[in-house]
Amino acid sequence: MLTVNNITKRFPGVLALDDVSLCIEAGKVTALIGENGAGKSTLMKILSGVYPEYEGTLVWKGQPVRFTNTKDAQQHGIAIIHQELNLIPHLSVAENIFLGREPLTRLGTVDKKAMFRETTALLQKLKLNVSANARIADLKVGQQQVVEIAKALLTNAELIIMDEPTSAITGSEVDVLFGIIEELIRENKAIVYVSHKLDELFRIADHYVVLRDGKSIESGSMQGVTQDVLIQKMVGRKIELLRKQTEDTPDEVPTLRVENLTLRNPRKPADSLLKSISFQVGKGEIVGIFGLMGAGRTELLECLFGLHHKNLTGTIHINSQEITVKCPADAIRAGMALVPEDRKKDGLVLGMDVRTNISLTLLKELENWGTIPIGRVTKLAKKYIQELSIKTPGDGQKAKNLSGGNQQKIVLAKWLATNPLLLLLDEPTRGIDIHAKSEIYKLIIELAAQGLGIVVVSSELPEILAVSDRVLVMSEGKMTANIKGCDATEDAILKAAIPKSIYEN
Amino acid sequence: MKTETQKLATPARPLEMNVRFDKAQLLRFQSLIALFLLCLALTMLSDKFLTVSNLWNVLRQISVNICISIGMTLVVLTAGIDLSVGSILALSGAITAGLLKNGIELPTQNLFIGFTILGAILVGILCGTFLGALNGISITRFKVPPFVATLAMLTVARGLTMLWTGGFPISSLGDTFLYLGAGWFLGIPVPVWITTVLVLIAIFITKKTRLGTYIYAIGGNESASRLSGINVKRVKIIVYSIAGALAAIGGLLVTARLDSAQPNAGISYELDSIAAVVIGGTSLSGGRGSIIGTVQGAIIIGVLNNGLVLLDVSPFWQQVVKGLVILLAVIIDKANSSDE
Amino acid sequence: MKTETQKLATPARPLEMNVRFDKAQLLRFQSLIALFLLCLALTMLSDKFLTVSNLWNVLRQISVNICISIGMTLVVLTAGIDLSVGSILALSGAITAGLLKNGIELPTQNLFIGFTILGAILVGILCGTFLGALNGISITRFKVPPFVATLAMLTVARGLTMLWTGGFPISSLGDTFLYLGAGWFLGIPVPVWITTVLVLIAIFITKKTRLGTYIYAIGGNESASRLSGINVKRVKIIVYSIAGALAAIGGLLVTARLDSAQPNAGISYELDSIAAVVIGGTSLSGGRGSIIGTVQGAIIIGVLNNGLVLLDVSPFWQQVVKGLVILLAVIIDKANSSDE
Amino acid sequence: LFGCKTKEKKDEANKVAIIVSTLNNPWFVFLAEQAKEKANELGYEAKIFDSQNNTAQETDHFENALASGYDAILFNPTDADGSIVNVKNAKIAGVPVFCMDREVNDPDAATSQILSDSYSGSVSIAKKFVESLNKKGNYVEILGMVGDNNTWNRSRGFHSVVDHYPDLKMVAQQSADFDRNKAMEVLESVLQANPDIDAVFCGNDAMAMGAYQALVAAGKADKVKVFGFDGAEDVVNSIQDEKIVATGMQFPAVMAQTAATFADEYFKGKRDFPKKMPVAVELVTSKNVGNYVAYGAKK
Numbered sequence A: 001m002l003t004v005n006n007i008t009k010r011f012p013g014v015l016a017l018d019d020v021s022l023c024i025e026a027g028k029v030t031a032l033i034g035e036n037g038a039g040k041s042t043l044m045k046i047l048s049g050v051y052p053e054y055e056g057t058l059v060w061k062g063q064p065v066r067f068t069n070t071k072d073a074q075q076h077g078i079a080i081i082h083q084e085l086n087l088i089p090h091l092s093v094a095e096n097i098f099l100g101r102e103p104l105t106r107l108g109t110v111d112k113k114a115m116f117r118e119t120t121a122l123l124q125k126l127k128l129n130v131s132a133n134a135r136i137a138d139l140k141v142g143q144q145q146v147v148e149i150a151k152a153l154l155t156n157a158e159l160i161i162m163d164e165p166t167s168a169i170t171g172s173e174v175d176v177l178f179g180i181i182e183e184l185i186r187e188n189k190a191i192v193y194v195s196h197k198l199d200e201l202f203r204i205a206d207h208y209v210v211l212r213d214g215k216s217i218e219s220g221s222m223q224g225v226t227q228d229v230l231i232q233k234m235v236g237r238k239i240e241l242l243r244k245q246t247e248d249t250p251d252e253v254p255t256l257r258v259e260n261l262t263l264r265n266p267r268k269p270a271d272s273l274l275k276s277i278s279f280q281v282g283k284g285e286i287v288g289i290f291g292l293m294g295a296g297r298t299e300l301l302e303c304l305f306g307l308h309h310k311n312l313t314g315t316i317h318i319n320s321q322e323i324t325v326k327c328p329a330d331a332i333r334a335g336m337a338l339v340p341e342d343r344k345k346d347g348l349v350l351g352m353d354v355r356t357n358i359s360l361t362l363l364k365e366l367e368n369w370g371t372i373p374i375g376r377v378t379k380l381a382k383k384y385i386q387e388l389s390i391k392t393p394g395d396g397q398k399a400k401n402l403s404g405g406n407q408q409k410i411v412l413a414k415w416l417a418t419n420p421l422l423l424l425l426d427e428p429t430r431g432i433d434i435h436a437k438s439e440i441y442k443l444i445i446e447l448a449a450q451g452l453g454i455v456v457v458s459s460e461l462p463e464i465l466a467v468s469d470r471v472l473v474m475s476e477g478k479m480t481a482n483i484k485g486c487d488a489t490e491d492a493i494l495k496a497a498i499p500k501s502i503y504e505n
Numbered sequence B, C: 001m002k003t004e005t006q007k008l009a010t011p012a013r014p015l016e017m018n019v020r021f022d023k024a025q026l027l028r029f030q031s032l033i034a035l036f037l038l039c040l041a042l043t044m045l046s047d048k049f050l051t052v053s054n055l056w057n058v059l060r061q062i063s064v065n066i067c068i069s070i071g072m073t074l075v076v077l078t079a080g081i082d083l084s085v086g087s088i089l090a091l092s093g094a095i096t097a098g099l100l101k102n103g104i105e106l107p108t109q110n111l112f113i114g115f116t117i118l119g120a121i122l123v124g125i126l127c128g129t130f131l132g133a134l135n136g137i138s139i140t141r142f143k144v145p146p147f148v149a150t151l152a153m154l155t156v157a158r159g160l161t162m163l164w165t166g167g168f169p170i171s172s173l174g175d176t177f178l179y180l181g182a183g184w185f186l187g188i189p190v191p192v193w194i195t196t197v198l199v200l201i202a203i204f205i206t207k208k209t210r211l212g213t214y215i216y217a218i219g220g221n222e223s224a225s226r227l228s229g230i231n232v233k234r235v236k237i238i239v240y241s242i243a244g245a246l247a248a249i250g251g252l253l254v255t256a257r258l259d260s261a262q263p264n265a266g267i268s269y270e271l272d273s274i275a276a277v278v279i280g281g282t283s284l285s286g287g288r289g290s291i292i293g294t295v296q297g298a299i300i301i302g303v304l305n306n307g308l309v310l311l312d313v314s315p316f317w318q319q320v321v322k323g324l325v326i327l328l329a330v331i332i333d334k335a336n337s338s339d340e
Numbered sequence D: 001l002f003g004c005k006t007k008e009k010k011d012e013a014n015k016v017a018i019i020v021s022t023l024n025n026p027w028f029v030f031l032a033e034q035a036k037e038k039a040n041e042l043g044y045e046a047k048i049f050d051s052q053n054n055t056a057q058e059t060d061h062f063e064n065a066l067a068s069g070y071d072a073i074l075f076n077p078t079d080a081d082g083s084i085v086n087v088k089n090a091k092i093a094g095v096p097v098f099c100m101d102r103e104v105n106d107p108d109a110a111t112s113q114i115l116s117d118s119y120s121g122s123v124s125i126a127k128k129f130v131e132s133l134n135k136k137g138n139y140v141e142i143l144g145m146v147g148d149n150n151t152w153n154r155s156r157g158f159h160s161v162v163d164h165y166p167d168l169k170m171v172a173q174q175s176a177d178f179d180r181n182k183a184m185e186v187l188e189s190v191l192q193a194n195p196d197i198d199a200v201f202c203g204n205d206a207m208a209m210g211a212y213q214a215l216v217a218a219g220k221a222d223k224v225k226v227f228g229f230d231g232a233e234d235v236v237n238s239i240q241d242e243k244i245v246a247t248g249m250q251f252p253a254v255m256a257q258t259a260a261t262f263a264d265e266y267f268k269g270k271r272d273f274p275k276k277m278p279v280a281v282e283l284v285t286s287k288n289v290g291n292y293v294a295y296g297a298k299k
């Protein structure tokens, strides 16, 4: 249906795609896999008309084509779900979904009723229960990603590209998406699916294509391929995702003790987003916090980090010392570090170079005689580019030019650089490739071994199970379970994650 | 699992509903609070303030600023800015006046005057639209930052005005024309009619048309808009043209009201206009705001100017008070908006 | 993995280096092209342009704008704007002049005059810094948009100037003071010395200090900066205070040069200053730009003003030409910048 | 109700509005304050309105003044033509208008116009100019705001004389917006192009001072003759010290006080006022400077 012939794409200082060829069949799901920075998104952006300049040719249904812009590609029947959310914050869900193709009334005005109707239908199909009139800015990352999906489904395109569509959504939403994908396949449409969650690929993909360093390494049928084989092909060698053998923490003073943390909802003082949460993190302990989308995990971490001070009640102890955190600066001083959920919004200064981003949390320490010695900054940056094997042409590259995964590593780096007592990680491996993932797990475990208290918020059960000494489960702003790592089982955790209210009816 | 997602979202939903409400209406309510307090104060301080005649005064006086600020709002919504409105106002006004005064070469005057007035007006507005389009082109095609592009236009258009008028006003343009600026229709000043119509059209465009949606979209996230296939350049050029056209109409109103085109008319109007827009709750970084907010911003400024004169505040103190009140108005609004 | 990273990096690095070079220096090269062409043109049009005395003349004339624009650059880098510089300039100048003229109540004058001048100057600068800080506070603590906050300050400070001076200039302030504005030191005009020093300090701050990095970071992504533990509010207050202080120094230079504090000094200086900043390649949305770029922006404007007078272009045409040249300058720069 | 309104109006003291083109120029500040003082002295409430050189804003002031029941307007127009409408509206509202310094080009709109004759004022300056250069030399003219009609009244008056002398060459004509700093910077640049000039004629005294400063900085103060217009304090002093050759003394105080007195007489029932009452602009030079102070003659 679509064949890609010898595509090469250069960016200043980077050869993103190097003579890539592959072909995509109708009625099949083609999985595109590769490490962070392999060139997946770049390739997808070329297929969907975002980058008109490239070497090589595209053949679409027998016709050689060269899309001049996204609209052009759309009209040919190619839609894409971008890896990075492309929504207008202050427009409604409906307006975003129909952006650029609004239905008109006879008077030539935008037919808001129709938009509302179709959007509501679409959202129902995707089981996203927000109003079609809700502002994007008021949705959570996960909810936004579902909207992004809806946007692509609206055009009845024949080829739908999905670039990490599930990076911010969990169980139920993923199931819904896969249901829809199967439907599309039945309608003989083609899907290109990019993801770092290999288990997903085994659930839906028919073919796989491996990219490494911008080259197409190999492709084939998913039949009879194992995870390890895929990983082998991606990384070029074998890695096994280790699982931490959990140990009980010695009952000395806990690094973090939280009591009756309650967060008033500023918009509706009546209800609270967090309901008297209490827990501890021991020295060198890794505590995983699982929950379904919107459970309140992010808020919890944000509270610890001093972001909601005004609406917060309850006490926080670090090393059995009560502290009040009015702002992140206080939290950092107390020895905390937070890797936030949304790297673009809260993690990075995208316009700044890698080096400065990494050192931003540490400038006070690097400073001498009131100046920042560039040497030290570079040294620090190089150290972490090495350790986390961040793929960048240099420590002077702008953060915005790195691939999603590598950006995430920079955020990690800048916080590790502060060597904190307590590390708060909100979805730390979102959009990160399998290899980097295992590196990060190793790192987390190492750091714990060095006595760091670590909190890992994740929506991926395997991840939780892989690293946690202890698993906490949240649901609707309440702490619903506190399970020792060794007794933690999938269904025990899920059971606690599902809101109580469901069992009542 | 299904039931679950539903359950989960239920708490969030009501939240979003009234959040949404905010966005649409809040700004309006906001400015109303400040505006209301201001009027209350003035009514108590001066018995002259809350009189019919004075209220018509205020409205007539702000109509030009509103007229300009409509265009400014659209520009600012796209995350742009237009400093050239004042000069475009002067130039268009002068051109219309010039054509009216010297541009009549038809045999039977009184028969064709009507036409001539219309013609002169059209040329004036076209010229404004054209200069606005030039702004848009240098911003989109040549990637000149809006601030510089329109600053350049500010200077150029002012220069052209001086050249066209030779630095002298063009006056006594006839009662028919005067009527546009000073006349009354159904007991309401003509300029107030004109601006009201323009405001309604603008509200319609922003709320009901594609163009409107695209304006918000571009201001909210330009690259996302481009990815959605919106022709960003075209929209921007249109918006700056509209701003130019409205500046020109403002020019007509001023000229008609004075029965004279002043070469230095409209100097520093861009500040008043942007002030109205921002006080009205439109963000200079684009993507959020409303025409109605701007109208209220303009009213606040107008009422303030009028009030300070009614009360016996000395001109020097006036500036001090004016600054403080505006600051206060915005602070009050902020305080009353649950907005981040 | 390592080998791989290197492999990727090796072809990249040289490229990268000058990309990086871009970011740091490009803007400078950019403006240099336009500036160079401009000077070339003027040199060919008038044999008077490229003379030592005229160059000192231009530098002396732009020193005030540069002085203000340094502060403006810092403000704009944080994605803010400061419209109050012109009024703060006038007020501080007037205060210093007033104190100098009437503020001497010491027995042995000639002994204490030196001290008095210093005192008067300090008070002037402090007052500027204070008003700047007020800007910063209303922007950070009360969340007033910078445009409104500083617009209010523009009006208030102008009013205070009028009140302090009663609307009349304060003149003949003595030769020692005059020296600051009109004097020469080692064959270079004193104001040029002063601004040069200020520029060097500013470059040092932006390039080498923590404050500098924070300023860029806040402009680039405020929430990420806050999460990184940067005290955003404090940094902003500091930046606006600096802007106020520099406006005050500008006020001293103007007053000293004229040997008189004019109540209407500095009107619309904010536009010239922002123009210099933007022409110099600093983005009004913050996070990107440089002091050196601003200096060149100011020089372009200054050279232009000077050139147009040298060529005795008629006042009418001057504005037209000026606008077009500025537009052209920026377009040329854009064309020559690999920057998006 | 209407009756009682007028009745209470009777026992209110009459209110006088003073509307001036701008307060960004000390000359007008002085004019306005003189008018206010005189009005108060005559027992009237008086308030100053600043039109900020913006005719539209002037219109607003008129409307507001009429709305809030002022009984007379002492008026310094922003523009001879643009301001006609305003004066007419006042007339329709039955409020007398007395123009000060600047004229409105309508014979019977204003009740009376007490005018400073900029044109003939600059004619006499021009005569002095010609004489002190003895008919030959290069000079520079610095104009006020190019949109202001006094700028042109003065320029025209000046040239009506000077242009008859072919050996008097104008090497540059630039605008400095009546602003001291601008005038200095403009002249600095002009001096670069024309190092050997003999005189500068400035559209007002603020600019004359600026020009003088530029000459001092260029070390040409003693060679180049500076002429101003207004009779501002700095210039009167400078003429004393022979730094500046001459200026045209306007009498803002006289104009303002006359206007206020006329208003008083109007209230008392007088109606036949001179339509125009020119107040001569007197030439001030080092010879007669002794008889003058800032903006007027020594008492």
Ligand SMILES: Nc1ncnc2c1ncn2[C@@H]1O[C@H](COP(=O)(O)OP(=O)(O)OP(=O)(O)O)[C@@H](O)[C@H]1O
Pocket: A011, A012, A014, A015, A016, A034, A035, A036, A037, A038, A039, A040, A041, A042, A043, A083, A391, A392, A400, A401, A402, A403, A404, A405, A406, A431, A433
């Ligand atoms: N706009 C750009 N400018 C410069 N380099 C870029 C740009 N976009 C991508 N790159 C580089 O191209 C390479 C491929 O990036 P791409 O985003 O396609 O990787 P990816 O496979 O999508 O990674 P991820 O799985 O993390 O999303 C990376 O080295 C990246 O740094």
Ligand SMILES: Nc1ncnc2c1ncn2[C@@H]1O[C@H](COP(=O)(O)OP(=O)(O)OP(=O)(O)O)[C@@H](O)[C@H]1O
Pocket: A137, A138, A139, A140, A141, A142, A273, A291, A292, A293, A294, A295, A296, A297, A298, A299, A300, A341, A459, A476, B008, B011, B012, B015, B016
């Ligand atoms: N802007 C918002 N609009 C609506 N609901 C919100 C908003 N912010 C938070 N909430 C609600 O607060 C609760 C916690 O959200 P939060 O994002 O902390 O949960 P989470 O477990 O971190 O979700 P995620 O897995 O997406 O990070 C949820 O009920 C969510 O609906």
Ligand SMILES: O[C@@H]1[C@H](O)[C@H](O)CO[C@H]1O
Pocket: D025, D027, D101, D102, D144, D150, D178, D203, D204, D205, D229, D230, D250
């Ligand atoms: O008469 C006044 C003064 O001369 C002032 O200096 C400029 O404007 C004129 O109208």
Ligand SMILES: [Mg+2]
Pocket: A040, A041, A042, A083, A163, A403, A404
């Ligand atoms: Mg990608």
Ligand SMILES: [Mg+2]
Pocket: A297, A298, A299, A341, A426
């Ligand atoms: Mg979360």
